[in-house]
Amino acid sequence: MSTLRFELLKEALGRKAVPPVSDNRPADDFEKYVFTRRKMQRYLSRTTYTALIDSIDKGLPLSRTIANGVATGMKQWAIDTGATHYTHWFQPLTGGTAEKHDAFLEPDPAGGVIEEFSGKLLVQQEPDASSLPSGGLRNTFEARGYSAWDPSSPAFVLGDTLCIPTVFIAYTGEALDYKTPLLRSVAALDRAATAVCRYFDPAVGRVTPRLGVEQEYFLVDDALYAARHDLVMTGRTLMGHESARNQQLEDHYLGSIPTRVLAFMTDLENEALKLGIPVKTRHNEVAPNQFELAPIHEEINLANDHNVLLMSLMKKVGRRHHFRVLLHEKPFKGVNGSGKHCNWSLATDTGVNLFSPGGDHVDNLRFIVFLVNTIAAVWRHNGLLKATVSSATNAHRLGAGEAPPAIVSVFTGRQISAVLDALERADTDDVIHFDDKTALGLGIAHIPELLIDNTDRNRTSPFAFTGNRFEFRAVGSSANSAESMLVLNSAVADELARFRERVDALIEGGMAREKAIVTVVKELIVECRDIRFEGNGYSDEWKAEAARRGLDCETNVPLIFDNYTRPETIALFERCEVLSRAEVTSRCEVKREMYTKKIQIESRVLGDLAMNHIVPVSSAYQTVLLDKVSKIDALFPAAEAAAMSRQDRRIIGEIGSHIDFIIEKSAEMVEARKAANTIEAEREKAIAYHDTVVPLLEAIRYHIDKLELVVDDRIWTLPKYRELLFIR
Numbered sequence: 001m002s003t004l005r006f007e008l009l010k011e012a013l014g015r016k017a018v019p020p021v022s023d024n025r026p027a028d029d030f031e032k033y034v035f036t037r038r039k040m041q042r043y044l045s046r047t048t049y050t051a052l053i054d055s056i057d058k059g060l061p062l063s064r065t066i067a068n069g070v071a072t073g074m075k076q077w078a079i080d081t082g083a084t085h086y087t088h089w090f091q092p093l094t095g096g097t098a099e100k101h102d103a104f105l106e107p108d109p110a111g112g113v114i115e116e117f118s119g120k121l122l123v124q125q126e127p128d129a130s131s132l133p134s135g136g137l138r139n140t141f142e143a144r145g146y147s148a149w150d151p152s153s154p155a156f157v158l159g160d161t162l163c164i165p166t167v168f169i170a171y172t173g174e175a176l177d178y179k180t181p182l183l184r185s186v187a188a189l190d191r192a193a194t195a196v197c198r199y200f201d202p203a204v205g206r207v208t209p210r211l212g213v214e215q216e217y218f219l220v221d222d223a224l225y226a227a228r229h230d231l232v233m234t235g236r237t238l239m240g241h242e243s244a245r246n247q248q249l250e251d252h253y254l255g256s257i258p259t260r261v262l263a264f265m266t267d268l269e270n271e272a273l274k275l276g277i278p279v280k281t282r283h284n285e286v287a288p289n290q291f292e293l294a295p296i297h298e299e300i301n302l303a304n305d306h307n308v309l310l311m312s313l314m315k316k317v318g319r320r321h322h323f324r325v326l327l328h329e330k331p332f333k334g335v336n337g338s339g340k341h342c343n344w345s346l347a348t349d350t351g352v353n354l355f356s357p358g359g360d361h362v363d364n365l366r367f368i369v370f371l372v373n374t375i376a377a378v379w380r381h382n383g384l385l386k387a388t389v390s391s392a393t394n395a396h397r398l399g400a401g402e403a404p405p406a407i408v409s410v411f412t413g414r415q416i417s418a419v420l421d422a423l424e425r426a427d428t429d430d431v432i433h434f435d436d437k438t439a440l441g442l443g444i445a446h447i448p449e450l451l452i453d454n455t456d457r458n459r460t461s462p463f464a465f466t467g468n469r470f471e472f473r474a475v476g477s478s479a480n481s482a483e484s485m486l487v488l489n490s491a492v493a494d495e496l497a498r499f500r501e502r503v504d505a506l507i508e509g510g511m512a513r514e515k516a517i518v519t520v521v522k523e524l525i526v527e528c529r530d531i532r533f534e535g536n537g538y539s540d541e542w543k544a545e546a547a548r549r550g551l552d553c554e555t556n557v558p559l560i561f562d563n564y565t566r567p568e569t570i571a572l573f574e575r576c577e578v579l580s581r582a583e584v585t586s587r588c589e590v591k592r593e594m595y596t597k598k599i600q601i602e603s604r605v606l607g608d609l610a611m612n613h614i615v616p617v618s619s620a621y622q623t624v625l626l627d628k629v630s631k632i633d634a635l636f637p638a639a640e641a642a643a644m645s646r647q648d649r650r651i652i653g654e655i656g657s658h659i660d661f662i663i664e665k666s667a668e669m670v671e672a673r674k675a676a677n678t679i680e681a682e683r684e685k686a687i688a689y690h691d692t693v694v695p696l697l698e699a700i701r702y703h704i705d706k707l708e709l710v711v712d713d714r715i716w717t718l719p720k721y722r723e724l725l726f727i728r
């Protein structure tokens with residue numbers, strides 16, 4: 001083993017579990033670093049507090065005076081909590097979060113310094129963030145982006161910094177982030193869903209989407225990580241032969257958690273709880289060194305902020321434990337990748353989950369209405385939903401027989417499926433005149449009971465109904481879930497608005513309300529039947545069947561992005577007032593740009609590793625063998641020498657041809673990049689990268705992995721899969 005690799009392994013193997021930061025009981029520290037309502041009450045005047053809460057709950061604008069009052073109180077709380085700086089915390093389209101820290105201290109004109117943080121600084125700022133991507137929305141000379149406070153997500157203190165959740169918009173008001181359109185989609189969905197709810201209960205005043213994110217990730221030891229330039233630069237291994245054992249024994253999933261990992265998890269959970277993230281379940285995932293963390297679901301905007309925060313917290317806490325957290329969708333070939341299951345439901349301010357079948361037939365009809373409208377929304381925009389989860393990184397996972405296929409379909413489970421089929425066939429009059437007995441015949445009243453048995457969950461489905469919520473499982477582990485959630489919210493809002501129009505038209509024509517509702521539901525079930533699929537999503541038959549049904553089956557990521565600019569998509573966003581045409585177009589440009597850049601970086605890193613590590617190391621071993629063979633030739637008679645060195649000669653030849661291929665293809669890859677880089681249009685450039693660079697990445701890797709199998713382990717410098725995946 002190369003000395004370097006040996007030292008690294010020794011370091012990794014010698015580590016002990018690091019004890020957690022605090023030994024407080026987690027419950028005592030819950031929300032310790034969050035400016036909660038209770039703390040607001042303590043730090044704000046009564047008038048300020050009431051005005052702020054009113055503004056949060058009803059979405060009313062804040063006056064400058066109130067903002068000043070909030071800023072003063074918030075600053076005091078932050079200082080009492082140990083903060084010296086503050087930042088507007090926002091979610092640019094690059095992924096991750098952006099922050100620009102400013103000190104509370106400002107120079108005092110009268111000399112010295114004063115602590116300064118006014119309402120003006122709280123509410124709006126102009127970070128110099130002109131290099132963040134905008135997809136052409138901003139020209140550099142008007143590169144202003146503003147961050148503006150989102151009072152619906154509470155401020156928190158991270159380290160020594162007060163973080164204020166904000167939206168990030170251009171000076172023209174266009175969204176440059178994930179949060180702005182997510183908030184708009186929440187408003188659109190509230191409008192549409194509340195209107196439909198009132199058919200059943202006039203007391204409903206508000207409907208809010210809820211989100212629970214299951215976050216998967218890998219842990220790799222610090223030292224081994226540092227020696228893998230590909231992991232450091234791209235987040236995934238661009239080479240590496242499969243370990244003899246990986247996940248085939250299925251012994252990792254839900255197995256006992258290793259001590260060092262457990263210490264990390266405990267620490268992470270404590271830190272998360274202090275920031276108000278209600279983490280709950282943790283367990284091993286399918287692949288070795290893969291884990292999952294899921295908080296309890298929350299209102300969608302907050303849940304998404306919390307997921308974004310959790311991702312950065314994971315990385316930070318990981319460092320303390322000498323782990324690197326990999327959020328990449330596919331860090332290792334041959335073992336499962338990571339996703340982010342987005343559990344989504346709708347809740348009313350009257351305390352009802354609209355996806356929970358209720359006790360009586362009215363509740364059940366309402367349940368069916370929301371269920372069917374959601375299914376229809378997914379059907380209508382299945383290509384767009386796929387576009388939201390598509391990226392250079394998630395492309396390795398979708399459709400690879402481990403995660404949902406690259407076709408969006410809806411799984412409802414046998415019982416619900418039977419109910420929908422029965423409803424479709426039933427006579428409308430029978431359905432609406434049901435007493436509990438006839439309803440039972442239809443299966444509707446049966447729902448709650450049957451749902452307890454949800455054993456037939458279909459793990460291959462990208463969009464599954466799981467008893468009281470939908471679970472969108474195609475989202476990538478590194479993604480900001482807002483991208484998918486805002487499309488889902490908008491699509492469902494639009495569907496519900498259309499539903500309401502159709503029902504109202506029938507009512508105006510003289511039909512009884514319940515009959516009108518059932519009539520439209522029945523029509524919708526027929527319309528969107530093609531999206532429902534209960535079978536094996538990994539099978540080839542499904543691909544053929546899905547194509548026949550007209551579902552989006554495209555697998556080429558840059559082409560999937562075209563869904564963003566289809567007229568149906570733009571019309572959807574405009575109707576819901578979630579994104580303007582310019583905003584949608586620019587976001588699509590950013591996606592294409594990101595795709596190109598990621599592949600470009602991977603290609604450069606692979607070229608570098610191939611030429612500077614793999615080829616020299618392999619040549620060195622080849623030389624050792626050549627040396628041996630020539631010595632044999634010198635010492636023994638020709639026939640004997642030939643027999644003795646037959647295998648060595650074969651290996652020498654094998655190494656030679658792999659090296660040959662790698663050098664040739666690496667040069668070809670440089671040319672392919674050069675050609676692609678001359679293309680101006682982002683769409684065509686991304687397509688060129690997909691068509692000409694990606695296949696070379698794969699081809700070169702194949703030969704590198706073959707070399708790993710023959711070259712002497714003692715001189716191989718890069719940590720191998722069996723080390724990266726099994727040491728913890």
Ligand code: ADP
Nearest residue numbers: 210211212213294295296297343344345468469
């Ligand atoms: P599983 O792996 O079986 O899907 P987990 O317990 O790992 O279950 O994760 C389920 C996630 O779904 C959690 O984040 C949970 O809070 C969330 N969830 C549960 N009920 C709802 C709901 N009504 N709406 C949204 N999310 C929900």
Ligand code: MG
Nearest residue numbers: 214341343471
């Ligand atoms: Mg799940």
